[in-house]
Amino acid sequence: MPRMATPLLFLRDIHLDFGDTALLDGAELSVGRGERLCLVGRNGSGKSTLLKIAAGLMEPDSGTRFAQPGATIRYLPQEPSLAGFASTRDYVEAGLGEGYDSNRTHYLLGELGLTGAEEPSRLSGGEARRAALARALAPSPDILLLDEPTNHLDLPAIEWLEGELGGMNAALILISHDRRFLQNLSRATIWLDRGQTRRLEQGFAAYETWRDDVLAQEELERHKLDRKIAMELDWVRYGVSGRRKRNQGRLAKLGALRRGRREQLQVTGQVKLSAAEGEEGGTRVIEAKKISKSYGERCIVRDFSIRILRGDRIGIVGPNGAGKTTLINLLTGRLAPDSGNVKLGAGLAIAALDQNRATLDPETLLGAVLTGGSGDIVHVGGQARHVVSYMKDFLFTPQQARTPVRVLSGGERARLLLAKVLAAPSNLLVLDEPTNDLDLETLDLLEEMIANYPGTALIVSHDRDFLDRVATSVLMAEGDGRFVEYAGGYSDMVAQRGQGVEARQPEEAAKPVAVASEPRKPAPRRRKVSFADKHALETLPGRIAALEAQIGELQTKLSDGALYARDPTGFAAISEQLGALQAELIQSEERWLRLEMSREEIEGA
Numbered sequence: 001m002p003r004m005a006t007p008l009l010f011l012r013d014i015h016l017d018f019g020d021t022a023l024l025d026g027a028e029l030s031v032g033r034g035e036r037l038c039l040v041g042r043n044g045s046g047k048s049t050l051l052k053i054a055a056g057l058m059e060p061d062s063g064t065r066f067a068q069p070g071a072t073i074r075y076l077p078q079e080p081s082l083a084g085f086a087s088t089r090d091y092v093e094a095g096l097g098e099g100y101d102s103n104r105t106h107y108l109l110g111e112l113g114l115t116g117a118e119e120p121s122r123l124s125g126g127e128a129r130r131a132a133l134a135r136a137l138a139p140s141p142d143i144l145l146l147d148e149p150t151n152h153l154d155l156p157a158i159e160w161l162e163g164e165l166g167g168m169n170a171a172l173i174l175i176s177h178d179r180r181f182l183q184n185l186s187r188a189t190i191w192l193d194r195g196q197t198r199r200l201e202q203g204f205a206a207y208e209t210w211r212d213d214v215l216a217q218e219e220l221e222r223h224k225l226d227r228k229i230a231m232e233l234d235w236v237r238y239g240v241s242g243r244r245k246r247n248q249g250r251l252a253k254l255g256a257l258r259r260g261r262r263e264q265l266q267v268t269g270q271v272k273l274s275a276a277e278g279e280e281g282g283t284r285v286i287e288a289k290k291i292s293k294s295y296g297e298r299c300i301v302r303d304f305s306i307r308i309l310r311g312d313r314i315g316i317v318g319p320n321g322a323g324k325t326t327l328i329n330l331l332t333g334r335l336a337p338d339s340g341n342v343k344l345g346a347g348l349a350i351a352a353l354d355q356n357r358a359t360l361d362p363e364t365l366l367g368a369v370l371t372g373g374s375g376d377i378v379h380v381g382g383q384a385r386h387v388v389s390y391m392k393d394f395l396f397t398p399q400q401a402r403t404p405v406r407v408l409s410g411g412e413r414a415r416l417l418l419a420k421v422l423a424a425p426s427n428l429l430v431l432d433e434p435t436n437d438l439d440l441e442t443l444d445l446l447e448e449m450i451a452n453y454p455g456t457a458l459i460v461s462h463d464r465d466f467l468d469r470v471a472t473s474v475l476m477a478e479g480d481g482r483f484v485e486y487a488g489g490y491s492d493m494v495a496q497r498g499q500g501v502e503a504r505q506p507e508e509a510a511k512p513v514a515v516a517s518e519p520r521k522p523a524p525r526r527r528k529v530s531f532a533d534k535h536a537l538e539t540l541p542g543r544i545a546a547l548e549a550q551i552g553e554l555q556t557k558l559s560d561g562a563l564y565a566r567d568p569t570g571f572a573a574i575s576e577q578l579g580a581l582q583a584e585l586i587q588s589e590e591r592w593l594r595l596e597m598s599r600e601e602i603e604g605a
Contacts, residue, residue: 007032008071008143008171011054014063015045025195027063029054029173031143036172038182038204040561041192042395043411045438047175048078050192051145054173072141078410079146080132082120088131089116095135108134111160112153126320127150133170137164143171148410150178151436154320155462159500177438177464179204188428208440283310284345285428285456286331291340292481293326300326301337302481310345310427313457315467317490318477324460325432327483328477331458332430351426353417353434360413362406366396369405370420380423394419410437418446427455433461464490493594540592547585554578 010030016023017600023046030038038165041047052058055064055075067073074095085091092105102246109116110175112130123131129152136144144165150158162184165172172391173190176182182204189200189207201208245470293301300323308314308331316324329335333344360369367387370378378387388398394415408416414437420428435443443466450457450470467474468489475483494500554574557563564571 003490004045006068007066009054009067009073010065012064012066014050014053014060014065016049016053016060017062021253023049024053024060027192027195027197029190029197031171031173032140034169034171036174036185036203037190038174038176038186038188038207039190040175040182040204040207040440042439042441043415044395044409045192046195048147048409050197051075051147051173051175052077055145068142071143072139073143073145074128074136074141075145076132076136078129078149078150078151079125080128081586082123082128082131085120087116088114088118088120088127088134089132091120092116092135092138096139104140105134105138108137111164111539112157122533130157133161141170143173144168145173147175148177148437149174150176150462152180153462155317155464156319158462164529177435177440177443178463178499179440179443180463183465227294267291284308284343285310285312286345287343288331289340289342291330291337291342293323293330293335293337294481299481301330301483303340304481304483305340306331306475306485308327308456308458310456311454311472313459313470313472314485315471315474315490316458316460316477316483317462317467317474317493321405322477322479323481323483324477328430328432328458330458332428348428349424350428350430351421353421353422353432360405360417363404365402365404366391366416367401369416378423379510388425390419411439411442414438415442422449425582429453429455429457429559430513431457432460433462434459435461435466451580468492492591495591536591537595540588540595544585544588547581547588551578551581551585554581 007030012028014027014029017055027046027050029039029050039047039051049058052075053060055073056065056067057075082088082091084095087103092109093102096105106116109131112134114127114130114134118127118131120128120131133146133149136146143332153161158178158181158285162181163186163450172185174182175183186203189199189202189204189210191200191207191211198214200207202210240366258359259292260476284307286306288307289305290303291301292299304327316327318324326335330337330342332350333342333444364373367376370387370390376387377384378390379385380390388401391398391401396415405413405416418434431450434446438446447469450459457470459467459471468491472491473484473488474493476486476497478484486496488496490500554577558578563574
């Protein structure tokens with residue numbers, strides 16, 4: 001057998017306790033040259049901690065860490081510090097060492113929306129993370145450890161980052177909540193669950209099915225163990241009177257089974273998301289006619305009209321600074337337009353999630369955030385619930401009710417804000433970047449909640465997969481204050497428009513920091529068929545064939561002349577089902593045709 005190449009980096013039998021809790025309990029991680037791994041698991045499962053141990057920034061209680069001598073490792077933290085640096089350029093180049101390439105620094109900073117002249121003390125959290133990302137990428141390292149690299153990036157930057165990472169030779173370990181990002185980049189998956197790691201030699205696209213199969217098998221094993229315990233208990237109750245020596249052996253066996261059952265770790269429960277409903281209100285929720293808004297000489301929203309009805313889920317996309325939040329504020333009445341008018345439906349009750357997590361007072365106790373600081377009762381959907389019971393729906397423990405916000409991770413803060421927002425009665429949800437810091441399981445449930453919400457939702461998001469799953473239409477910032485509505489999700493918008501979101505061009509470009517030679521101009525990136533479109537092109541023909549077969553079967557049933565007389569209810573049900581399938585067939589055929597034309601255009605370019 002050929003010898004396997006020595007990994008660039010590996011962790012073996014890593015243990016780390018936080019108080020009485022084993023956060024990591026024998027976790028392992030190995031990455032070879034050029035490998036692309038995604039590290040997945042629930043918020044609080046220890047993903048960021050494991051990545052810090054891999055980066056050599058944290059010591060485990062026990063276990064082994066090995067990195068190949070001379071291997072360049074770069075780590076992107078969730079909350080970088082730029083303290084002590086005069087500019088973002090200084091910060092990036094401090095991580096390069098001797099012989100650095102100033103042109104690459106300039107290129108990376110420019111692609112990430114920075115000039116290099118920014119003072120670190122004046123940066124927003126998102127700008128600091130973009131500077132940290134440039135610092136991680138600049139030396140073209142052997143290993144890149146990236147913790148939520150897409151947070152605070154807009155869609156043009158996310159798609160640029162995908163292309164940049166895809167063209168690098170570095171080994172990657174990625175933590176991200178962005179499904180599309182993980183699907184496009186990962187080739188193997190590490191699942192961190194209950195302190196231990198499992199590895200799948202396939203990318204993220206195969207992860208969720210694999211995870212569900214593993215958990216289903218565990219549930220089956222638990223069920224078998226429960227039945228065995230019940231059988232032994234039945235024997236003990238009714239057959240313990242004779243053969244004392246053998247009895248003692250069986251009693252000992254029963255005790256061992258019980259101990260095994262108690263010690264067997266259970267899968268953490270799921271978040272329970274539901275939005276408290278306000279009064280139903282009217283069919284028309286918002287109607288805007290020719291509204292415009294400018295700040296100084298810059299037009300943010302220009303001559304925009306829309307009618308939003310109950311049940312609509314409107315996604316709003318565009319580069320950072322395109323005016324998405326301003327548009328939301330205009331549509332919800334928080335901001336008056338310079339011209340035009342906005343009419344809000346009767347009985348409108350708005351619940352809003354701001355992307356700025358800083359609105360949470362770090363010293364406030366979790367229970368007080370949900371109750372408003374009075375008592376232990378929170379009102380959800382008109383019903384009084386004990387705050388601890390409500391917190392359990394969002395995976396918080398009873399003990400956390402008395403802990404301050406400052407000890408929470410980013411994902412836990414996101415869950416807490418969701419809990420607060422969803423408790424308020426509403427018929428209009430306004431969600432500004434709701435997916436930031438959420439784990440994948442919570443994202444699934446948020447998507448389900450939005451799908452089942454009887455009201456209307458306005459959603460600003462850079463998460464392409466999330467928009468594909470929840471949006472009924474997408475408002476695209478086209479530039480110069482213009483917003484255009486496209487039916488369907490993000491992939492449908494791209495198919496109709498012919499391209500995704502482009503970076504916003506600043507009105508007056510900032511002067512670049514002087515470098516020794518002319519900045520290297522990156523080659524224009526060629527358009528390519530996205531993962532989602534490629535998947536749709538591969539699967540839609542099968543779906544179309546299945547629909548045609550179903551339609552044929554139903555038409556055969558309806559051709560029975562005696563069916564209506566014999567079963568009028570069944571005849572009506574079949575007719576309704578036939579109409580729905582025919583409508584889906586038309587939509588599927590039209591979508592496949594649009595995507596195929598787009599593919600031909602891209603590949604022929």
